[in-house]
Amino acid sequence: LYVPAVTAPLPSSVIMNAVPAQVAGVDEIHVCSPPGPDGSPHPLILATCRLLGIEHVYAVGGAQAIGALAFGTESVPRVDVIVGPGNAYVATAKKLVVGQVGIDSVAGPSEVLVLADDSADPTYAAADLLAQAAHAARASAVLVTPSAPLAQAVQHEVDRLIPTLPRAEVLRQSIPAYGAAIVTDSMADAIACVDELAPEHLVILSDDAEALWDQIRHAGAGFLGHQTPEPVGDYFAGPNHVLSTGG
Numbered sequence: 001l002y003v004p005a006v007t008a009p010l011p012s013s014v015i016m017n018a019v020p021a022q023v024a025g026v027d028e029i030h031v032c033s034p035p036g037p038d039g040s041p042h043p044l045i046l047a048t049c050r051l052l053g054i055e056h057v058y059a060v061g062g063a064q065a066i067g068a069l070a071f072g073t074e075s076v077p078r079v080d081v082i083v084g085p086g087n088a089y090v091a092t093a094k095k096l097v098v099g100q101v102g103i104d105s106v107a108g109p110s111e112v113l114v115l116a117d118d119s120a121d122p123t124y125a126a127a128d129l130l131a132q133a134a135h136a137a138r139a140s141a142v143l144v145t146p147s148a149p150l151a152q153a154v155q156h157e158v159d160r161l162i163p164t165l166p167r168a169e170v171l172r173q174s175i176p177a178y179g180a181a182i183v184t185d186s187m188a189d190a191i192a193c194v195d196e197l198a199p200e201h202l203v204i205l206s207d208d209a210e211a212l213w214d215q216i217r218h219a220g221a222g223f224l225g226h227q228t229p230e231p232v233g234d235y236f237a238g239p240n241h242v243l244s245t246g247g
Contacts, residue, residue: 002069003031006034009044014031018049018054030077031049031056032065032068034062060076063089066090067097078101082102083103084104085107085110091108105244107200110201111142111246112142115194116154117187120150124229126161127229130162131229131234132201132230133179137173138178140174146190147183191212194218195217200221203228205225210224218247221238
């Protein structure tokens with residue numbers, strides 16, 4: 001199990017990958033996570049491993065961690081399957097060792113699509129977009145709506161909120177490069193746009209969120225209604241936040 005920790009520690013990744021493996025009866029779980037300044041993985045990751053009874057934890061990150069798990073070293077045993085999210089180097093390394101080991105998927109930068117109508121709160125929409133765009137400079141955040149006034153209001157909120165956030169520098173890279181607001185002629189066109197993009201995370205901000213969800217075919221994880229922000233899925237709700245990206 002690979003657990004990122006360079007830009008932000010993700011103890012949720014330990015839970016969301018280890019618990020399904022434990023439920024499935026996997027006998028042995030080994031965790032690789034980048035070392036911090038003290039040479040050890042992040043304390044939150046170590047504590048989560050302890051709570052889950054995981055005894056094999058290695059302070060190694062990046063592509064070299066994937067190589068160590070795939071081929072084995074003097075201190076890291078060769079494993080059968082490698083799972084977990086990571087940056088472009090980790091994803092590429094996982095792709096290269098397919099066949100030597102099994103992997104979960106080759107997931108690209110994280111992405112969110114917010115599908116919204118006039119009932120949406122622009123501040124909530126902006127918050128969901130920014131929460132995902134803050135993951136990395138290449139993270140994608142897209143608003144799709146049939147309401148031009150809502151799109152303009154969300155743009156205003158995004159611009160207002162970015163300077164107030166701790167990862168503002170990341171957002172100033174990801175939003176201009178990989179952010180978008182798409183205004184459609186109708187909600188039917190908006191749903192078709194969602195299916196075309198097939199987002200990793202889909203947030204539906206509408207009084208009719210469940211009815212809209214029933215019309216959508218292609219999405220990794222759905223967050224329905226005004227009170228269901230996407231970060232709950234990243235950190236504690238649902239079985240997994242390691243999802244397919246890029247369609």
